[in-house]
Every structure is written in structure tokens, then in C-alpha cells.
Amino acid sequence: MSLLRLEALSKRFGEHWALKEIDFDLEEGEIVGLVGPNGAGKTTLFNLITGRHKPSSGRVWFEGKDITFYRPHEIQRYGISRTFQSSRPFARMRVLENVVVGRIFSGKFHLFPHTEDTNMARQLLELVGLAHKEDALAGELTLSERRRLDLARALATEPKLLLLDEVVAGFSPLAVKQAAELVQRARERGVTLFIVDHFMSLSLTVSDRLLALDHGEKIAEGKPQEVMRNRKVIRAYLGTRHDDEAQSAER
Amino acid sequence: MTREQPTSAPMKHLPLAHMVLLLGLAILLALPLLSGGNDYILQVFTHALLLAILALAWNILAISGSISLGHAAFFGVGAYTSGLLSLESGVSPWATIPLAGFAAAVIALGVWLFCRRLRGAYFALATLAFVEIPRVLTDNWDSLTRGSLGLVGLPGLPGLRLGPLYFDIGASSIGSYYFVLVFGLLLLATVTLILRSNLGLALQAIREEETAAASLGIRVQGYRLLALLLSALFSGITGACYAHLVHYIEPGMVYGLHFSAIPVIFAICGGRFTIVGPALAALVLYPLDQFVFHPLLPAGHEFLYGAVIVLAILFLPSGFWGQLRKGQFVSIKTGSIE
Numbered sequence: 096m097s098l099l100r101l102e103a104l105s106k107r108f109g110e111h112w113a114l115k116e117i118d119f120d121l122e123e124g125e126i127v128g129l130v131g132p133n134g135a136g137k138t139t140l141f142n143l144i145t146g147r148h149k150p151s152s153g154r155v156w157f158e159g160k161d162i163t164f165y166r167p168h169e170i171q172r173y174g175i176s177r178t179f180q181s182s183r184p185f186a187r188m189r190v191l192e193n194v195v196v197g198r199i200f201s202g203k204f205h206l207f208p209h210t211e212d213t214n215m216a217r218q219l220l221e222l223v224g225l226a227h228k229e230d231a232l233a234g235e236l237t238l239s240e241r242r243r244l245d246l247a248r249a250l251a252t253e254p255k256l257l258l259l260d261e262v263v264a265g266f267s268p269l270a271v272k273q274a275a276e277l278v279q280r281a282r283e284r285g286v287t288l289f290i291v292d293h294f295m296s297l298s299l300t301v302s303d304r305l306l307a308l309d310h311g312e313k314i315a316e317g318k319p320q321e322v323m324r325n326r327k328v329i330r331a332y333l334g335t336r337h338d339d340e341a342q343s344a345e346r
Numbered sequence: 347m348t349r350e351q352p353t354s355a356p357m358k359h360l361p362l363a364h365m366v367l368l369l370g371l372a373i374l375l376a377l378p379l380l381s382g383g384n385d386y387i388l389q390v391f392t393h394a395l396l397l398a399i400l401a402l403a404w405n406i407l408a409i410s411g412s413i414s415l416g417h418a419a420f421f422g423v424g425a426y427t428s429g430l431l432s433l434e435s436g437v438s439p440w441a442t443i444p445l446a447g448f449a450a451a452v453i454a455l456g457v458w459l460f461c462r463r464l465r466g467a468y469f470a471l472a473t474l475a476f477v478e479i480p481r482v483l484t485d486n487w488d489s490l491t492r493g494s495l496g497l498v499g500l501p502g503l504p505g506l507r508l509g510p511l512y513f514d515i516g517a518s519s520i521g522s523y524y525f526v527l528v529f530g531l532l533l534l535a536t537v538t539l540i541l542r543s544n545l546g547l548a549l550q551a552i553r554e555e556e557t558a559a560a561s562l563g564i565r566v567q568g569y570r571l572l573a574l575l576l577s578a579l580f581s582g583i584t585g586a587c588y589a590h591l592v593h594y595i596e597p598g599m600v601y602g603l604h605f606s607a608i609p610v611i612f613a614i615c616g617g618r619f620t621i622v623g624p625a626l627a628a629l630v631l632y633p634l635d636q637f638v639f640h641p642l643l644p645a646g647h648e649f650l651y652g653a654v655i656v657l658a659i660l661f662l663p664s665g666f667w668g669q670l671r672k673g674q675f676v677s678i679k680t681g682s683i684e
């Protein structure tokens with residue numbers, strides 16, 4: 096049984112199909128990159144999985160359970176966490192508190208934050224390299240720090256599946272490399288990862304598989320190198336050349 | 347293992363803030379002595395304390411991100427529930443005051459029914475409009491509420507006997523004053539506990555980023571409702587205490603803009619994101635208004651409130667207490683109660 100199964104998942108906004116009949120299986124322990132040009136439907140797919148949007152048709156299965164119409168907080172409690180494309184810190188709360196919030200509903204609810212929760216939050220801040228900022232207000236962090244805080248916060252919930260939405264957009268090559276290490280370490284903690292990555296800078300190095308979308312349709316899936324060589328993927332990213340068009344006309 | 351290092355920067359601000367709090371508490375405790383038995387001074391501070399309590403209750407909702415411009419609805423329903431029950435049935439106010447709190451919470455459920463999908467300014471304006479419903483009902487349902495005549499001759503708060511001690515609450519200004527002060531301190535402790543718990547963290551997370559809060563497993567709507575109910579409950583109890591302390595209420599008074607606007611004013615001046623800020627503002631501004639500006643400008647003394655809002659927004663956007671705390675908001679880390 097796969098951890099996450101998408102079954103003919105579609106989403107329509109008015110007349111526009113943001114996603115059309117997506118079928119995909121994610122296995123436990125995998126790192127899968129979700130790639131595609133702007134408007135391909137990557138974030139929409141994440142929003143459908145996490146319950147932020149309801150699909151127009153199709154189903155989402157998680158650990159064999161149909162979670163299609165569950166609400167976001169319910170889906171999170173089944174073990175799916177996410178980060179956001181535009182990072183969303185709790186700006187007027189401290190960095191440490193941001194992460195502790197992730198602990199509140201993972202496991203049994205306690206009325207007051209336990210020391211273990213605070214300690215685990217500190218460890219996670221250490222992991223993402225924000226330990227020295229635990230007393231800062233989250234709103235004062237830089238973009239890259241906010242993304243790392245997002246990641247620590249999501250990891251604090253101890254998810255089975257973590258969806259990362261554009262964690263490295265705008266990052267320097269060095270920062271991307273550090274992020275790749277973080278992702279690997281997250282996997283070592285037993286987390287399965289699904290990573291949206293427009294420029295493939297992260298997903299090419301860390302992913303076991305890629306899923307490529309364009310205009311809401313699945314155009315390729317498989318090993319990163321194969322997907323990279325896929326004609327449809329190249330066309331989606333780079334457009335068509337004259338001789339390309341001639342070739343496709345021949346077919 | 348854990349690096350429990352003394353946090354340097356925030357700690358520097360703690361002593362001053364704590365000194366202000368302790369000094370304020372000492373003044374409040376000793377006020378009957380300081381005032382030399384002057385009833386008027388005690389009455390003004392009793393009212394200021396009631397407003398401080400209302401501001402504390404209002405802030406429970408505000409901490410979760412919903413600004414209410416209609417807390418007079420809860421205050422008024424609380425005042426009328428307790429007033430009518432004690433007048434008509436002769437039940438002791440000690441029994442009707444808690445019932446008043448629950449009545450206000452029921453009204454809050456009504457607010458929730460209509461406003462639960464609203465946020466920010468939309469929520470605020472809807473609550474402003476909602477006050478009109480209980481006000482018009484109270485004003486016109488003569489057979490039940492005695493309409494615009496109001497309720498006259500409400501019973502005062504009976505004395506309390508605790509073992510050998512007898513607290514004469516309703517009969518003297520000093521008794522009423524200490525009763526309200528103790529109520530205020532108890533509510534402050536309750537609100538502090540709530541906001542420093544995981545519940546408080548969840549409410550703040552919802553205020554800051556609802557979508558992210560939900561993605562961390564926080565049941566956003568459930569917690570917003572809980573904050574509204576708690577806030578309304580305490581506001582209703584405050585309204586009931588008010589009714590029994592002044593012995594006379596009418597719709598235009600308890601449902602008036604005064605009780606809706608004043609918690610907002612105090613929160614802006616004192617600091618919206620702090621626990622005691624709004625209450626402190628009430629204890630400073632209301633006496634200032636009554637003792638200084640009322641004698642000077644009998645017709646327009648309330649200009650003070652407008653002026654302090656403008657000044658606070660221009661120069662102290664986080665409120666004077668927020669400024670003093672320098673970003674020490676409700677914090678699990680520092681263990682501060684502010």
C-alpha cells in the first residue's frame with residue numbers, strides 16, 4: 096500500500112482546469128520532486144492534498160484512508176504537514192514559540208507546553224540552523240531564515256508526509272546545498288517528502304523520483320534524469336523550436 | 347543538555363515593568379486609605395476597575411485576532427439578565443451573576459452564527475451592528491424588560507460570610523471597591539493562565555497566520571469560537587456586577603457605544619498584544635478623565651479618549667505597555683505575565 100495515492104484528481108476554477116485527472120502514488124520513505132513551469136498546478140495539488148481546496152473530482156488516499164474531504168487540521172493530524180510557497184511565520188511570536196505551536200497537537204493535548212516540547216523545538220531549531228535566533232520575533236527573520244523556520248515548525252508536528260512548497264526559490268547555490276542536506280536529514284527522521292521545486296535545483300539532487308506537470312496535466316514521472324530528458328518536459332520549460340515542431344508534426 | 351542561558355536583552359526590561367506593576371498594585375490596595383475615605387474617589391476607581399475588567403475580557407478575543415466593536419451586547423445582556431432575575435424572583439445576585447455570564451455566552455453563539463466566516467474589519471463592523479439586536483429587543487419588549495424605563499432599585503451585592511470573616515460588599519464604597527478589585531485580580535490570573543497555556547499559543551498562532559495554524563493541526567474555527575465564548579462570559583459577568591453596583595440600568599446606557607468602544611480605546615493605548623496593557627490603560631485614563639478633564643470641560647471631556655488614540659497610533663503603535671515591554675508579548679519563554 097502506498098503512503099499517498101492520488102486518484103484521477105481534478106480541480107476546476109471556473110472554466111479553467113488547474114488540474115486534470117492526476118494519478119500518482121507516493122511510497123513511504125521516498126523523496127519525490129514535483130516539477131513544472133509556472134501555473135502547472137503544483138501548489139494547487141498541494142492544496143488539494145492538505146484540504147485547503149476541495150477537488151472537483153477524484154480522491155486522495157493516505158495510508159489507505161480516503162481523506163479527500165477532510166479539513167486541513169484533520170488532515171494534519173493524520174500526519175501530513177506542509178510549508179508554504181510564501182513562508183507564513185507567526186510574525187509577532189518568538190521563533191521558539193513558532194516551533195512549539197507545532198508541538199501542541201502532535202500527540203496528546205496538554206494544557207501547558209511541556210519541557211520536552213520546548214526541548215524538541217530547540218533541537219529542530221538547531222537542525223535548521225536557527226538556534227541562535229530562538230528569542231527573535233519571527234517577523235524579523237530574513238527570507239531564508241523564515242523558510243527554515245517553516246520547515247522546523249512543520250517537522251515539529253512529526254509528520255509522516257511533509258510537503259515542501261518552493262523551499263529554495265531565490266536561494267544561492269550554497270543555500271540550496273544546505274537545504275538538500277536538511278531534506279536528507281528529514282528523511283532520516285522517517286519523513287516521506289514531496290517537494291515542489293520549479294527550478295529543479297533541489298529536487299534533481301535529492302529526489303528518488305520526479306512528477307512533472309504542465310497546464311494541470313501529468314506529462315512525465317520517473318527517475319530524475321529520465322524526466323529531465325523527457326521531450327514534453329523540455330518543451331514545457333523551454334518552449335518549442337521550429338525543428339521540434341516539424342518533428343512533432345511528422346509524428 | 348538544555349542551554350537555559352539567561353536571556354540578556356529582554357531581561358533588562360523586566361525590572362522596570364515589574365516595578366510599575368507592583369507599584370500599581372500597592373496603590374490599588376491602599377487606595378481606601380490614600381483617598382482619606384472620599385467616596386467619590388473610590389467610586390471612580392471602582393468604575394475604572396470594572397472597565398479594566400471589561401478590557402481584560404475583550405482582550406481574550408482580540409488576542410485571537412478578532413476585534414470586537416460590540417462588546418456592549420455581552421455587557422448589556424449580562425446586566426439585564428442578572429438585574430431582571432434578581433428583581434423579579436428575588437434570587438441573590440450571587441446566583442444571578444454567573445447566569446448573566448452564561449446568557450452573554452448564549453448571545454455570543456448568536457454572534458458566531460452570523461459572523462463566523464468574517465475576519466478583521468468585516469468581523470468588527472458586524473459586531474458593531476449586532477449590538478443593535480439585543481438593544482432594540484430590550485428597549486421594546488416592555489412586558490419582559492420594562493423597556494426604555496430601565497430597571498430601577500436593583501439589589502446591591504449582599505455581604506459575604508467566610509467563616510468568622512464578614513465582607514460587607516454592597517453597603518459601603520470600600521466594600522464594593524475591594525470586591526471589584528479582587529474580581530479583577532482573579533480574572534487577571536485566569537486570563538494569564540489561559541493565554542500562557544497551549545490554548546493561548548494556539549489563539550496567537552491563529553491571529554498571526556490562520557492558514558499556517560490550520561496546517562499545524564489547530565482547529566481554527568473551534569478556537570475562535572472558544573475565545574469568543576470566554577470573552578463574552580466574562581463581559582457578561584462584568585455587566586452584571588455593574589448593574590448591582592449602580593442599582594440602575596437602562597438600554598441606552600448598558601448597550602451604549604461607551605461599553606463597546608472603551609475596551610478598544612484602552613487596548614490601543616495600553617497595548618493590544620499584552621495581557622495587562624488594556625487594563626492598566628483603563629486604570630490610568632478613566633480616573634484622568636473623571637478627575638482632570640471632566641471638571642475642566644464638562645461638555646467635552648471625552649475628547650481625551652480620541653486624543654490618546656491619535657497619540658498612541660502616532661507615537662506608540664504597540665501601546666505604552668507594549669512599548670515598555672519592548673516586544674515582550676505574551677511569552678512562554680520569559681515566564682512574564684504581561
